[in-house]
Amino acid sequence: MSAYTGGALSVVGRATHPESHRRRGARRLAALIGVLVTAIVLAACGGVPDNSSPQPIESFKREGPTNAVPVPQSDMDPEALVRAFLEATASPTDGHAAARRFLTKPSSEQWDERGDSIILDEINTFVDQRSQNSVRMRLVGDNVAVLKSNSQLLPASGRVETTISLVRDGDQWLIDGPLPNGAMIDRSRFVATYRSVSLYFTDRTHQHLVSDPRWFYGNQDADPTILLNRLIAGPAEDLASAVDNGFPSGSALRGQAAQISGGGVRVELTGLGTLGVRDRTSLAAQIIWTLNAADIGGPYVINADGAPLIPERSAGWQPADVKSFDPLSTPSTDVGLNIVRDGALLKVTDTGTTPSGGDLGTSRDVRSASISSDGDAVAAVVAARGGAGLQLVSGQYGGQVSELASGTSITRPSFSGAHENDTVWAVIDGKPVRAVRDSQNSSEVVSTVDASSLATVARGPITELQVSPDGVRVALIVGGQVVLAVI
Structure with a gap:
């Protein structure tokens, strides 16, 4: 096992919301007998002009907002x-x-x-x-x-x-x-x-989409022109280091996104140059899933520099054409609900519980565990033999597990997003750690992640760390406060 220091967390801020800002102070975690272990989905928490105002969302029919805007009255004090x-x-x-x-x-x-x-x-x-x-x-x-x-x-x-x-x-x-x-x-x-609408950018692999929530005025369907201009402008500053914007520098939306007779939207882009089919497909996915998330239906006719973005899609795109990028999809699994009880990982059935199988199902030393979103992999914290500390282990669900790291204290593990079963996160002896297992040569790389920026918003021990399904965000409990960060 090799170890090195690498990676960093960039703080977004405390998890607050205009509707719930009064709930300040420490968040207390309820202690449960029999810790539930399942694939937990965290909701996606996110250059742009410096001198422009937020733009209102309006439908093609330009309907006014539900609540009338106040006007000055002569009887107002x-x-x-x-x-x-x-x-x-x-x-x-x-x-x-x-x-x-x-x-x-x-x-x-x-x-x-x-x-x-x-x-x-x-x-x-x-x-x-x-x-x-x-x-x-x-x-x-x-x-x-x-x-x-x-x-x-x-x-x-x-x-x-x-x-x-x-x-x-x-x-x-x-x-x-x-x-x-x-x-x-x-x-x-x-x-x-105001309502929240997600813009979507690709992760570093260009295979998955990451949500970038923005807030727009109005209660009507989003104006695609406003959304696409925001999309082309790029991700929010705190997210920029973790995602890629598929639009090349100098690209732009030509005119307005036009409504198509019979339904759908026509999008005319310029400045895409010599982008290949792979990059054009991921760019189309950004556009389609951004508009789809705002309830703007297809088909989406996307042209670039006067020609179809991809000739085979000249008649228009549908979400099914970029289904592999669906940001809300989760891998199918039949692993069901699991719990940790009496030091063993148990699967909950209609009639009770049964051992999950493998090393963890027959163990008496499991303290906490997480299962990958596809149900194929499991990571757990187990008591070391002889009672000397704890071990972070991982392996195939229902099969053998092996050690990734050890320490005096280890938080509940978390897989690095919905698409990575070989990367596990945990807080070991107070420090966030990322452990990557190379299945090709059966080696592990454990890296301590720089979390110094957390001190700018919260102080105290890190008692929980969970990575979101998109793999670029992380939620932590620091000194009793919920903190959101970008990897």
Whole structure:
């Protein structure tokens, strides 16, 4: 067995969401008698213009959002008008035109709403100065998330405080004076009017797709033009090192993605140059599964530089044509539910339990285990003979297992995604470790992964580590807090 230090985790942030930000502090894991062992699916947690605002999702019919955007009313007092303004900022349409209706003309001209937006909760206003025709107040709120200009939503924390001035204009109040750059959005309004849509990029092997969630305004079907422009712009910064963008530098969408009579979408691309069939197929998969995930149905007629992307698909593509890239597919398996009880790996049946077979089924030393998504492989933590520490072992499910690594403490193992049975992750003596078994020559390579970036968001022992099915993300429990990272 050889060992070396290699690889790193890039922190995305704590696992927070505008709907659940109040659940702060330590997350406690419930202790279960008989640890369940099964193929656990983790939901996919993610260059772009620096000066563009988030774009609204709209259907081809341009239907308006379900909830009407607030407008200033003559009977609104200053506090009510400011709260309505923060709701109106949720709509980025036409340079936040709806929010600008709450501003005086000079204030609207000065306000630069482009770039990132902050999501605020627990908003309070405090009047510092009031006269018959003017009010100066402080706005204070909890910053629970940041909506990046590329539509990526990132967790955030901390308090935001800013001063807002209002003047009476005729029979109503309007916001006057400078505002902070960017938009401030009321959390409840964000939750009601935005939805998550996944863009898909290929992993490093160009054989599988990785989700890159983005958040767009509106409750209608996604506009394919907006989605494809985001896709061509590339992955989010934190994901860029783990995936590839199939679009060459200089490629672009020509015009709008057009609706086809009878259903489907026509996509005209430029700048693809001499891409081969393999790369063009994976690029088509990115487009098809991105649009499909947004409920935009096919056929997808994809042309490049004035000709079909691939001549054999000139009539259009369907998801079935790139089924091997389906990001939601999981390998079929009949391994069923397994548990660890009394130190053995047992398979749950209709009438009870039965040993899983092989070394782990007859053992009395198993502490935890994981089974690969296809059910072919198993990894486990077992007590070393003589009680001297623990061992990380792996092998064929129902067959023999052999040691990968050892230590005083080892967390429950995790396979490296849904398509890799030869790579196992665990935290050994406090450090994330990746163990790769080469089935060709029966050798193992164990590498300690650089996790120093975790300290930027959480401190404490790492008590759990699980790799997502896409193989590029990892969820950890660090000091009782859930942390998301990119491998």
